[in-house]
Amino acid sequence: MMQNSQLNPLKTISYDYHLPSEQIATYPANPADSAKLLVYDRKTKKITHTTFQNLLDFIPKNTQIFFNDTKVIKARIFGKKETGGKIELLFNKPLPNNEYLVYMRGKVLVGNIITFEKELSIKIVKLQEDGTRIVKFYQNSQELDFLSLVEILNDIGHLPLPPYIKREDQKSDDTDYQTLFAKNYGAVAAPTASLHFTPELLAKLQENYNTNYLTLHVGAGTFKPVESDDILDHPMHSEFYEIPKKSIEVLNTNEKILAVGTTVTRTIEFYNDTKKPNGEANLFLNPQNKPKKVDYLLTNFHLPKSTLIMLVASFIGIEKTMEIYEEAIRENYRFFSYGDGMLIL
DSSP states (O other): OOOGGGOOTTBGGGGOOOOOGGGBOSSOOSSGGGSEEEEEETTTTEEEEEEGGGGGGTSOTTEEEEEEOEEEOOOEEEEEETTSOEEEEEEEEEETTTEEEEEEESOOOTTOEEEOSTTEEEEEEEEOTTSOEEEEEEETTEEOOHHHHHHHHHHHOBOOOOTTSOSOOOTTHHHHTSOTTOOEEEESSOOGGGGGOOHHHHHHHHHHSEEEEEEEOOOGGGGOOOOSSBGGGSOOOOEEEEOOHHHHHHHTSOOEEEEESHHHHHHHHHHHHHOOSEEEEOOOOBTTBOOSSOOEEEEEOOOTTOHHHHHHHHHHOHHHHHHHHHHHHHTTOOBSTTSOEEEEO
16 A cells, blocks of 8 residues: 555555455355444544444434435346357346346357346347447347346346355345345345344434435446546446435435445435436546535445545545555455445544
């Protein structure tokens, strides 16, 4: 990791750090709220090490809590080309006219047909420059709309665990990798800050605070590292979001807001900028583009050189971000989707 004096908030290299591989969490803490929690108070500049069980001791009174109620699809499926070659497909998101954006392992051409279990097949419509593919899905030659497709994927597919969890998905992941309040199918990654809530912790939170929901369907782009030298040259991915009327009423007040997760933060800030209750959010929060609406952030520890660690730096600056990450590594915190978390006040 660079010395603080060398850190430049606009340079991707400044967000790099070394994480010992044994600190990448491959399973969640059990129970979920026994995970460690690092609390950083910006007023006092104090860091506290605790666990999620004590979360309510730190959240200021009269705070509105926002969660993302997206639900993860079993988006990984395995199929065969007409030549017999194997293909792995990761569903990413629906597009207009029953077309879908997917990632694929294996060489394909426009017009190729690939078959899967349960009479499911795809036709390749377009190859994109960024490596994604646009396809149409069929079952028994019938073109599939999104809801019909999700039903089939959940029947034959695998949960798309992040690439750094180097194991196959298991039955336990069906519950571990969904939030307690997951409702609207559409994500290919879980909003992981919310995975720390047990039914008891959530009930306690709801007794003491107003909880609100919005939907942002987390796409595979969330794991894409920033490859440009300058962070502002990064082409930010977009994700579909929807905010219900009740939540918008709260966002239109001046009440203090705790965003549970980076996805909630991006959605609220995108709404704050555009006043659109739904659409495609592609907001890139970083030290040059700071949050204006979200007061507090609960989040996990993120990949080096990712837009998510840059989002954390948009709240507390790059020096403090890298200093906290260094301390979390020293204190043996577990990182990434199934790992521990931090609360920024």
